[in-house]
Amino acid sequence: MSDSQSTGNAATAVDGTATEGRPARAGRPALVKRLMPxxxxxxxxxxxxxxxxxxxxxxxxxxxxxxxxxxxxxxxxYNIWNSFHFDNLSFGGLPHNFVGWSNFSKMFKSAQWVSALxxxxxxxxxTIVFDIVVGLALALMMHxxxxxxxxxxxxxxxxxxxxTVVSAMLWKTMFDPSAGxxxxxxxxxxxxxxxxxxxxxxEWRSWIAIFxxxxxxxxxxxxxxxxxxLQVIPxxxxxxxxxxxxxxxxxxxxxxxxxxxxxxxVALIFRTLQALLVFDVIYIMTGGGPxxxxxxLSFLNYQTFIINTDFGLGGAMSILLVLLALAVSFVYVRxxxxxTN
Amino acid sequence: xxxxVVPAVAARPARRSRVPARKVVRETLFYIAVVIVVLIAxxxxxxxxxxxxxxxxxxxxxxxxxxxxxxxHLSGVAYSNVFTQGSxxxxxxxxxxxxxxxxxxTIVVASMAGxxxxRLRIRGAGAILGFILLAGxxxxxxxxxxxxxxxxxxxxxxxxxxxxxxxxxxTLPIATWLLKNFFEQxxxxxxxxxxxxxxxxxxxxxxxVVPVAVPAVFTAAILSxxxxxxxxxxxxxxxxxxxxxxxxxxxTTFGQSQFQTFYNLIDAAVVIISIPxxxxxxxxxxxxxxxxTAGSFR
Numbered sequence: 295m296s297d298s299q300s301t302g303n304a305a306t307a308v309d310g311t312a313t314e315g316r317p318a319r320a321g322r323p324a325l326v327k328r329l330m331p332x333x334x335x336x337x338x339x340x341x342x343x344x345x346x347x348x349x350x351x352x353x354x355x356x357x358x359x360x361x362x363x364x365x366x367x368x369x370x371x372y373n374i375w376n377s378f379h380f381d382n383l384s385f386g387g388l389p390h391n392f393v394g395w396s397n398f399s400k401m402f403k404s405a406q407w408v409s410a411l412x413x414x415x416x417x418x419x420x421t422i423v424f425d426i427v428v429g430l431a432l433a434l435m436m437h438x439x440x441x442x443x444x445x446x447x448x449x450x451x452x453x454x455x456x457x458t459v460v461s462a463m464l465w466k467t468m469f470d471p472s473a474g475x476x477x478x479x480x481x482x483x484x485x486x487x488x489x490x491x492x493x494x495x496x497e498w499r500s501w502i503a504i505f506x507x508x509x510x511x512x513x514x515x516x517x518x519x520x521x522x523x524l525q526v527i528p529x530x531x532x533x534x535x536x537x538x539x540x541x542x543x544x545x546x547x548x549x550x551x552x553x554x555x556x557x558x559x560v561a562l563i564f565r566t567l568q569a570l571l572v573f574d575v576i577y578i579m580t581g582g583g584p585x586x587x588x589x590x591l592s593f594l595n596y597q598t599f600i601i602n603t604d605f606g607l608g609g610a611m612s613i614l615l616v617l618l619a620l621a622v623s624f625v626y627v628r629x630x631x632x633x634t635n
Numbered sequence: 636x637x638x639x640v641v642p643a644v645a646a647r648p649a650r651r652s653r654v655p656a657r658k659v660v661r662e663t664l665f666y667i668a669v670v671i672v673v674l675i676a677x678x679x680x681x682x683x684x685x686x687x688x689x690x691x692x693x694x695x696x697x698x699x700x701x702x703x704x705x706x707x708h709l710s711g712v713a714y715s716n717v718f719t720q721g722s723x724x725x726x727x728x729x730x731x732x733x734x735x736x737x738x739x740x741t742i743v744v745a746s747m748a749g750x751x752x753x754r755l756r757i758r759g760a761g762a763i764l765g766f767i768l769l770a771g772x773x774x775x776x777x778x779x780x781x782x783x784x785x786x787x788x789x790x791x792x793x794x795x796x797x798x799x800x801x802x803x804x805x806t807l808p809i810a811t812w813l814l815k816n817f818f819e820q821x822x823x824x825x826x827x828x829x830x831x832x833x834x835x836x837x838x839x840x841x842x843x844v845v846p847v848a849v850p851a852v853f854t855a856a857i858l859s860x861x862x863x864x865x866x867x868x869x870x871x872x873x874x875x876x877x878x879x880x881x882x883x884x885x886x887t888t889f890g891q892s893q894f895q896t897f898y899n900l901i902d903a904a905v906v907i908i909s910i911p912x913x914x915x916x917x918x919x920x921x922x923x924x925x926x927x928t929a930g931s932f933r
Contacts, residue, residue: 344756350836351755355763358748358811362770365778365804372781435669446669448920449676455916455923456909457865459883463905464679467686472697473898475682475704510679515927522928571774574867578887592776592868599780600872612777623772 370616376609383603397610406586407594407611414590418569425509425565426558429516436517437524454514458574465507466579469493493580497587500580504588508575512568516561523557563626567619591615687713687902694899713899723904725878726885729795730864733881736799737863738856741806745855749814750840771808779872786873793875801869806859813926817851818844854926857919861912882908
């Protein structure tokens, strides 16, 4: 250890003297950018320290990699194994035989799974469109300088930070015919509207309530991300647009939106994955009902694993869910790549 | 007002009076929009606070009359019932233990990895970062089956301790990225000076880097705490007896009777678990916003 230290010192000394290039680069804005290339240059004297640094680096990175592999990759492999076997705790005595693709064919033939897939996809598309549009409007609002901006930002942030159980229970209360605000205020317009049952009675009304609870909690996240994106856009771009006589709408569509693309793609992908995997709010607000009409893919996964204890079929469903999430992440990486260059 | 003093702007008054008028309308509309947004964001909180302060008979009577938007009577009965009938204390303590422990593990593990990825030029750093990001997107509900089987076989179902490990899937990706990004911005000279003085890398990490990185560590800790505190999916899958429930899970069992849902009881519990999060948001608003955006803009 002490050996590597002494060579380490030498390396720094060499680094310190062998940087004639520095003054020329002093004009670069980012300190990091100025320092990084110099660090990358191979310094022969510092080789020992580099090696020991690297060994230390692997040791420091190992816990994160091992822990995350244990929580994600291991279950994935286990799921793949299970999906080709019979494994149901309700029939604990039966052997865990290899069953080929039968779990998958059972899944694809299951009307419950197919309609859960359709519902999940429709919910995802509607949610991301609505959340991005409203989130963008909120971001533009928060981007303006005005008194009370901090308060607006804090009050938008509070719903996001709350547990889903809070947002779900809160809207369950709001939509309850006897305890809620929604029917109370609707009843002021029309007496018949004072006792509308939203949750657990009607498929569409249940979805409206779920959608509102989910958007109320998640739009703030989109808004904060897009606000950060707006703040990165330099002001002189707008000045230039105004000099050229661009209207507000023109500068919004031709300047703001293109320059907001990185932030938009991040917001889009986070929301897409969250919506695709929606579970908590459904479990708490409707429990998948009325009937099966608000079951989503994640909900069905929970039901298959934990309630029906069918780990073969559940494994097959999980693999489809992972593939869906991977496909979306892939789109994200593709869409996001140009901006990092 | 003072323009009258300046002769050069004498020709302007007609134009000036029209522009502010339009501006006033626009400003007013803008502020109305702001008020609407704030109301939508905060009114539901008022409503659960209001409901939590009703007595059981007021809940049974329904909304309206004396139990309108501002009820004529308020009572704290739901808050005491939550602890006596609902035994909410145990789940609260469970949640605090799990969230704090997850936060501590996350900070230790993520700062080590963040430092290594930012500074120590390990091979495959890009692939490791990509994997960490991808792990953050992994579908939680796809993992619960196998994890359930593993916990069952080692007899660790219905215990809060495994949650500390599985919650890392929420916290580690964002914390590692956030700290890595921050470490990259710390000037190298600071560390080099310490290394020249004969400190080891680990000493540098502990004595130089971590103190400088306190703001980022704090941000990562707040986000980790929120993410761990908010989990529902793992808790509902692995915990079966009320004594081991976390607070969000316990709430779903409250207030149910055969003929009536006692929303005052549910909402009292909702208010209680909202308080720590609301305080965190109010006191650390800037850090949370910075952390959220730094964690994702890369």
